[in-house]
Amino acid sequence: MKISELVQELVNSAERGASIARAIRAESELLDLLVQEKKGEQKNPRFVQDFKTLADVLVQEMMKYELSKRFPGIGENIYGEESNKFTNILGETVTVQIFPDHRQTAELLCKVLDGNEKAAKLLTSELYRDIVIDPGPELQMLGDLQVDVNDIGVWIDPIDSTAQYIDGLDGAVSDSVMVQNGLQCVVVLVGVYLKSSGLPIMGVANRPFTRLENSQWQGESMWGVSFNQTRVFSIQTHEKEAGKVAKETNNDVKKLSVLMSQSELQIIQELFGRYMGIRHAAGAGYKLLGVIQGHCDAYVLSKGSTFKWDTCGPHAILLALGGGIISFKFLEDAFSKIADSSMKYQLKYNAPDNESLTGGAKWSNSQGLVAYRSLAELKQVIDIYQTTPTN
Template sequence: MSEILQELLRVSEKAANIARACRQQEALFQLLIEEKKEGERNKKFTVDFKTLADVLVQEVIKQNMENKFPGLEKNIFGEESNEFTNDLGEKITVRLCSTKEETAELLGKVLNGNQLASEALAKVVHQDVVFSDPTLDSTEISIPQDTLGIWVDPIDSTYQYIKGSTDIQPNQGIFPSGLQCVTILIGVYDKQTGVPLMGVINQPFVSQDPNTLRWKGRCYWGLSYMGTNIHSLQPGISKGNSRGTQEDSSSSEVGTSRPFSAIISTSEKESIKAALARVCGNSIFRAAGAGYKSLCVVQGLVDVYIFSEDTTFKWDSCAAHAILRAMGGGMVDLKECLERNPETGLDLPQLLYHMENEGATGVDRWANRGGLIAYRCRKRLEAFLSLLIPNLEPLRTQT
């Protein structure tokens, strides 16, 4: 239902406000500064503050959604546990209380009595946020609430968030690191099929006012359900036309006349990088954050985001996958793509979000085990794979 997506946009903006406040309010920023001192952290800050920021964002999203859509909260899943143990050995469950004062008191227990920080954090947590989108306001889609599951990554690219670099220059619009790589990811999927239905990517740090040093962000969203495909990058949707086309991002991209481009992790395997160099030439970009790299595909800055390791998780990929589906693209299992035979007509192995990995424990239960490729246009992906796979073959025989 579009009401759920509208509320997710609102709570993502509230989450972005929390992320910005932790960098811009002095009492909170001092706690972030402590995180930077590896091996020198002040003993009085025994709580990992970046994790508290993560957890608080996650709980704000959960509890705001529960207030608006009772029963939905039990189907919201994320990376973080909401339990902390303070200096006195007390186990504290972080939650959003009914008043700002009660939330400040609870946070004070977690932060070992740091009143200034607790009150500053509680204030931004309880601020009302108004966020609307004309396209969604004019769209009515009914999706049964009890079929929905939600994956949340409250602050993706936490290392860049804590490091806080603001002077990184982009390469053809792509930031290799810095606060611009931080994202808040909320993905909605069908609990029966695992197919992603709705996604929100909130980028809290897009541009900084040189005078006030205040940051502004941007929010991206997409919805793909029962033939209806709409997204925030789709221009000129009128009230009478809420149905985007599945190939709306691909009409000018199908051929191979222009070079392919890819974005990868700095830790990508040498074999993948070597094959990509043959396919993409110099159009290979490196960047931090799975959410940000996926966003670069959403924005059309690159053709694909490719990652061969098993260290991304469902909360990293679900939001962008839903947006890409609405644009006519998707996110597929890399290992299965490399093993499939295109001549047999097998469909692309889309990532799914409802089932744990067999035999796995801990967070690995939700890992994208075969790696991934995110793409905007299926035909362009097929052309890319037809070049990538032959270039990987010689490398495989050498290992």
């Protein structure tokens, strides 16, 4: 399989997913129909309320359908956050899937939507819309690079930051050129990894709600490939001054800008806050994009509240940039040890971290994470962590 062809298809599918997300948000009563509360093991324990939407399921199943159609045999190795079971207000459970015949898909969606034909047709038209996105001139840098289709797996997060998506608020940009919450935090994520090594090799991230233009939301897309000795990324490197909190000095120590969740343990925030500018934002995917785009130096999370589908795509992009994602626990290791064999320390995606976990937690990044854009920035994070008196 040509990697350039897979990148093109992933970019197209992610944009189609973004288009679906925007279409649903544009119809408030449609959004009300679609919201379903997650139950039991599917519920993320970090949130008091967590939601599954039909938008999630549609984007996920659409990607599976399109990728399987383009690359036969890949479908059985595509995994996502969402179950494709959906229960309508009558209590009927329907398995959502995409059919070659759009009329068959529309009929199925009509069942899910309790007979709402107008809504079903609207969603179906978005699912089958012909979308081709220019991935940019960087795609040519991949040349004829090939990967064995039997050795790849795909993780999909159809709509990361679902709670922000449902709330539908327009987040206010802070001094770090990021928002703390709002629709801008929503991201469609897809990542490809090698089953043999577990390492991510390709990632696409699409923000459907990047900015408002003439009362219409516009998005942005980025991708990266890190395979063997090839490193290609589609995004422009942002100047430090444009995307990051200004570097401050405290006793000649440079002050990094680090992203954390507001729910991060207070002791961790205080520990890192001695030397770093702490910034908060919603959504694991959005925080990872903040590091990718140079808005912050790192993303630190001590808890296992992210999942393989959250990190696989952005992780591949970070590797393409010379960065990566390691478990939080490795901050206790010597930097030289990590630098000498950094691939060994990266998060892996072909097996659970902890086989004893069940349900959605089985695929969590159970030991936390540290995402970084370069080894130099990782070194500073490790140095500060290891020299902090309370550590």
